[in-house]
Structure formats: structure tokens, C-alpha cells
Amino acid sequence: MNLDNFGMDTITLPGGLESKLQASRAAGFSQLMLWSKDLVGYPGGLEAAVKLVRESGVRVTGIQVMRDYEGLQGTLHDYKIDVAKNLLQICKAVGAPLLLVCSSTSQHASGDTAHIARDLRKLANLAVPLGIRVGFEALSWGRHINQYMQSWEVVEMADHANLGVVIDSFHILANRGTLEDLDAIPGRRIVMVQLSDFMWREIRSPEERLETARHLRVFPGEGEHSAELSDMVRRLHRGGYRGDYSFEVFNDDYLQMSPAVVAERARRSAKWVTDQVLRRGLRVREPAFA
Template identity: 75%
Template sequence: MNLSNFGMDSITLAGPLESKLNASKAAGFSQIMLWAKDLAGHPGGLAEAVRLVRASGVRVTGIQVMRDYEGLSGSLHEYKLDIAKNMLHVCKAVGAPLLMVCSSTSSHASGDLSLISHHLSKLATLAVPLGVKVGFEALSWGRHINQYEQSWEVVDMANHSNLGVVIDSFHMLANQADFDGLEDIPSDKIAMVQLSDFMWRDIRSAEERLETARHLRVFPGEGAHSKELSDLLRRLDKGGYRGDYSFEVFNDDYLQLSPEIVASRAHTAAKWVTDQVLRRSLNIRQPSDGHPMMA
């Protein structure tokens, strides 16, 4: 694990697309997670946004975010499916290998797990010819899927090679999740790991959960859950995950700072993360001959 495994999420940085790309690259990151609105909202249009991204040399790890997709029926399902198809084409245009899908919060969505898995499988199939994979993430306030174990359950049910689960540390910490369930997820079925923390030990209401998630996250190493994050990182590493990590940090304070300053903080966080994983083998004892050996 090194810096090449990490990237920023553009939602963390202030300014236009070009400044986000430049700040991220200047801080030493070779990859970035983009939001579709970064591209669609570019003053020069989508084609110019794509040109900027490709010219930057920064690898796009994925596109955020398809919301409230699964579990719908009738015209609602057809509408969301059409939106998803368009987002898949955005992924292809910018060279993003992953479309992020977060669990539905819609009151119109069914909780039928077989239907949810079917809808995810349908989207994963549509993504195949475009060279894009689909990653499914459990929002901690999702209506029916709000635990990472549940997101894995429906991904496993779908049994589609082009579909994986997204591990998000914020939602796991917010739910006080039991990390033991990570052992059940094959490393090749983890599509992405998103990392962030927050500044208090617990979340006391649904309102505080949303406020924290959307405005008050911090980088790993800056928050109140460093011990839990260290445990999560070591478990993922031990389980064989060698894919990308994205710092998905929604923070209004960071949006008042220059993107260069925030990207520097992200670089510090990347070093903190790698340090936690490297320390996994520090349980060492000294035998009588003075040579260290593993305990």
C-alpha cells in the first residue's frame, strides 16, 4: 500500500474542475473520484470537461453517484434506469471504471432483497459493454439497506461478476458496525473503499447523522475514531484488498480553504493510513539471542 492506492474525492475541494485536478495532482495523487456534476456543470460543457480530465493525466477511479435506483417499479424504475444509463456513458467518456450506486432512501422503494439484487444485476449487465463496473454502497440512513452486511448480501445474491460492494468508513462508524462481517466479503468483490472520520464519538439523532455526513466529515487521523479506522484498515489489508481508497470528506470548512491546502491535508491522511497498516505486524518480542521474531 502506497500513495498510488489513494485519491481524493472532488466533493472535498473548492473551485472548478481544473483547479481540483491540479491541486490533487500537485499533492502527489495520481487518481481522483469525480462527481457527474463536476463534468455536467463545467462551463465548457461535458466534452471540454472530459478533455481537461484526460489532459491532466489523473486517473478517474469512479463517478458519483446514482441515488435511489434500486427497488422501484413501473415508470419510476424506468426513469431511474434511464438516468443510470446516461451516467454509465459519462463514466465511459471520462475513462472511469466504476459507477457508484448508494442505497435508496425513497419511500417508494421496495425492501424486497430479490428485487433489489435483480435491479443491481440489470445495471451491472448494462455496464459491461462500456467497460464500467457497478459499486453498491449502504448509506447509514438508507431505507432498507443501511448496513454494509446488507449491501454485501444483495450483491452476493445478484452473483454478477461486474458488481461489487463499496466499503465506506463513515457509514460504518456512524452505525457502530461490527467489522467481523468483513471476513465474509471476498476481496475481489470490494469495488472501492471510501475513507473519512468525524469529530465526536457517537451520533445522537437522525438529524445529526445527516448534518455530519454532508458537512462535517474529516480526514482519517483527524477524527475521533482513529482506533476503529486502524482496525478497519488492517482487516481489509489482511483480507487481501489491494484496490483503491478514496477520501470522501464532505466538509464545509474545507470548502473555504484553497484546494491546495486541503489536498495537502489529504496527503497527510494517506500517510496516516499507510502507517496504520504497516503497524499491523508490530507485535514483536525479543528472543534470547537478540534477534527479533514475530510473537
């Protein structure tokens, strides 16, 4: 494991697309997770944004994010399929190998796991001709799927080689998920790991969960769950996961700093995470930076 395994999510960085790409490269990162809005909202338009990304030399690890997709019927389902097709085309244009899908929060969505698996299988089929994989992530406030083992169970039920599970440390920590269950997920079926932490041991209400998730995350090594994060990364590594790690850190304070400063924090965090894997049998090191 080295710096090539890590990248930032553009949601973590202030500024426009160009400054985010530059900061990422300057800090030594070769990959970056993009949001569709980074591209479609670029002042020069989508084609210019795609050209900028491709000329930057930064490898795009995936596109965020398909929301409230699974478990729908009728016109709602058809509408979401149309949105998904558009996002898949954006993935193809920018060379992103992965479309991320987060579990539905919609009150109109069915909780039937067979229905959810069927919808995910359909999306995975749509992505095959484009050479894109689909990753399914459990939001900790998802209506029916809100634990990572639930997301794995429906991915396993869908039984599609083009579909995998996304592991997000924030949602696991926020839901006080059991890390031992990670050992049951084959590393080859995990398509992305998203890392972040937060500054308090427990989240006490749904409102605090959303506030923390959207505004107050921090990099691994900066928060209160260093032991859990170390255990998580070691388990994933031991289980055979050798894919990408993305720092998905929603933090309003970071957005008031320069992109270079935030990117340097991310670089130190990557070093911290790597140390946890290399120091397998040792006591968890205290956070190394503030």
C-alpha cells in the same frame, strides 16, 4: 500500500474542476473520484470537461453517484434506468471504470432483497458492454439497506462478476457497525473503499447523522475513530483488498481553504492510513496532525 492507492473525492475540494485536478496532482495523487456534476456543470460543457480530465493525467477512479435506483417499479424504474444509462455514458466518456450506486432512501422502493438484487444485476449487465463496473454502497440512512453487510448480501445474491460492494467508513462508524464482519467479504468483491472520520464518538439523532455526513467529516487521522479506522483498513488489507481508497470528506471548513491546503491534508492522511497497515501489531498511533 502507497500513495498510488489513494485519491481524493472532488466533493472534498473547493473550487472548480480545473483547480481540483491541479491540486490533486500537485499533492502527488494520481487518481481522483469525480461527481457527474463536476463534468456536466463545467462552464465549457461536458466535452471540454472530459478533455480537461483526460489531458490532466489524473486517473479517474469512478463517478458519483446513482441515487434511489433499486427496488422501484413501473415508470419510476424506467426513469431510473434512463438516468443510469446516461451516467454510464459519462463514465465511458471520461474513462471511469466504476459507477457508484448508494442504497435507496425512497419511500417508493421495495425492501425485497430479491427485487433489489435483480435491479443491481440489471444495472451491472448494462455496464458490461462499456467496460464499467458497478459498486453498491449502504447509506447509513438508507430506507432498507443501511448496513454494509446488507449491501454485501444483496451483491452476493445478484451474483454478477461486474457488480461489487463499496465500503464507506463514515457509514460504518455512524451506524456503529461491527468491523469483524468485514472478514466475511472477499477482497476481490470490494470495488472501492471510501474513507473519512468525524469529531465525536457517537451520533445521537438522524438529524445529526445527516448534518455530520454532509458538512462535518474529516480525514482519517483527524477524528475520534482512529482505532476503528486502523482496524478496518488492516482487515481489508488482510482480506486481500488491493484496490483504491478514496477520501470522501464532506466538510464545509475545507471548502473555505485553498485546494492546495486541503490536498496536503489528504496527503498526510494517506501517510497515516498507510502507517496503520505497516504497523500491524503495534498500538494505534495518535492523530498526527490537526
